């Protein structure tokens with residue numbers, strides 16, 4: 092393989108360049124319009140496109156095709172059909188029709204629907220999403236699709252995303268028209284997700300039932316060294332990791348994923364991959380693909396890639412920084428402060444819409460990042476906190492303050508009046524200033540840092556798009572029809588009123604501090620510590636009103652999603668609790684009993700020789716005490732887990748029981764076992780220790 096990436100980039104993707112080369116001009120142009128402006132594709136063109144894709148796919152080694160979708164399970168789904176079609180003479184031809192490209196009919200009954208299926212039908216449909224590229228992987232043509240029920244309800248994470256992109260586009264274009272822009276046809280939300288992950292040795296992984304069953308360690312004492320020296324962050328790459336990353340890049344580039352940044356992260360064995368940003372739709376597909384490829388490439392290197400939000404207690408967990416902005420089809424980034432007065436006011440309008448939206452719908456954003464795994468980050472003392480706030484940075488804060496006060500803003504030597512002069516250049520934030528903020532302005536975009544490392548970014552981005560669409564719509568409603576001579580003054584007054592009312596959501600200080608928790612409470616900002624606290628707010632009246640108004644999610648779909656989130660939470664904690672019980676009974680407790688016996692034997696032997704055995708006696712009493720604690724906690728855990736599982740008549744009650752009855756006992760069991768680990772000889776300990784797992788790669 093050539094090392095010039097340009098020679099092989101996207102060689103396995105049916106991207107714009109291939110379409111242009113392979114499709115008849117009118118078909119290519121129609122498909123381009125569909126992709127760029129959203130014009131529906133003429134159905135008669137589907138056969139032409141299908142045939143061209145099939146020929147291309149076969150040349151690239153495909154024998155099968157699959158509709159590739161993103162159900163509510165948390166991973167992607169695929170079912171492969173071959174292109175072969177029998178002929179009269181017992182042979183085959185390779186066939187692929189427009190119908191097969193456009194629509195599939197997988198059995199929906201085995202995917203979570205949150206009760207939607209009962210109300211409509213077991214049937215589900217996948218429908219080709221022409222705004223994302225097809226690609227060939229492992230002998231199959233992958234066709235990105237949405238997944239909906241017989242009656243059109245969304246059963247996946249992508250349908251609401253596409254709907255939200257349309258809503259945002261319509262409302263953003265209305266705002267642009269107010270500023271005299273008559274040419275922009277479409278505004279697209281863009282995202283660049285920074286993906287964090289851990290890499291550990293497969294041999295260690297295989298010895299840990301907890302990692303295999305749950306993706307995280309449920310036990311494990313901290314080694315003498317953790318991440319406190321911060322010597323891992325951006326450290327030079329060990330050969331094995333560098334080889335993995337090189338292979339990963341190559342695999343991703345071939346299918347057209349814009350992987351670009353790679354580095355070591357803060358925790359030992361933790362790393363990051365970031366792509367060049369793209370539309371929220373393509374980026375979502377590419378991120379799902381990237382996570383899958385990461386796991387597969389890791390195995391080739393004898394490694395396991397952990398995407399769980401908190402694989403190891405005591406060191407940082409993993410997130411997915413969701414860098415989000417809006418961009419016009421003519422290439423203008425709407426969150427770029429710009430350099431001319433009109434752009435300034437336009438920028439400030441979009442900015443104020445975001446501020447108002449984040450304040451009014453903080454709960455929706457928090458919900459979009461909720462899961463059992465992510466609770467370990469958001470609810471604990473780790474980045475970012477569960478309270479949603481916006482980081483503006485000094486310069487932009489100064490601009491907002493000046494706007495609110497009706498004064499001029501002085502940026503160093505430059506004094507100017509908002510909307511008259513140009514805004515200062517905003518430096519891209521430096522990480523030390525605002526690592527603690529869940530929603531930070533970073534020069535020309537917002538970085539939403541709450542998203543969990545294993546999450547599908549479709550959900551946060553569809554809610555973010557919907558929220559901002561709602562605010563832009565309100566602003567447009569108020570400003571359309573205002574006579575030109577009053578426009579500036581009216582708009583300024585509107586923006587000032589937004590800042591006054593919603594500046595409580597802006598916080599430029601340390602988000603980890605206890606003072607912020609108290610200050611946020613005074614400001615009336617919500618602080619939902621766990622999934623079970625926030626998810627029930629999905630269906631709050633204002634949220635339903637917003638999501639229904641813009642056709643992003645119906646009340647029935649919201650209820651379904653609420654149920655799926657809670658169910659998923661309960662199932663996850665249930666599996667974790669059962670895994671802990673299993674490990675305690677079959678591994679830790681027997682090992683500790685054997686160790687205690689060995690110590691007792693030594694005590695007896697020493698007694699017969701009249702030698703002091705005080706060390707052994709002291710140790711055996713400690714081991715026995717802790718073993719008793721572990722034993723009791725295991726019994727208690729069995730009891731509370733069974734009680735939680737029995738609450739199946741109400742999913743919220745069940746999820747709450749896992750949160751408030753089961754998790755505390757899991758913690759008790761872990762505390763006892765981790766204390767035993769520290770006083771037991773390492774060669775007797777039944778599973779690899781943290782030091783073996785995170786420092787040995």
Ligand code: ADP
Nearest residue numbers: 281282283284285365366367368414415416536
């Ligand atoms: P840092 O770690 O300093 O925050 P990275 O370079 O790791 O930054 O990641 C920044 C991400 O933001 C990249 O994926 C980048 O493509 C993305 N990004 C840059 N501009 C935009 C934009 N206008 N819209 C969305 N994402 C963007």
Ligand code: MG
Nearest residue numbers: 285352363365
């Ligand atoms: Mg980064």
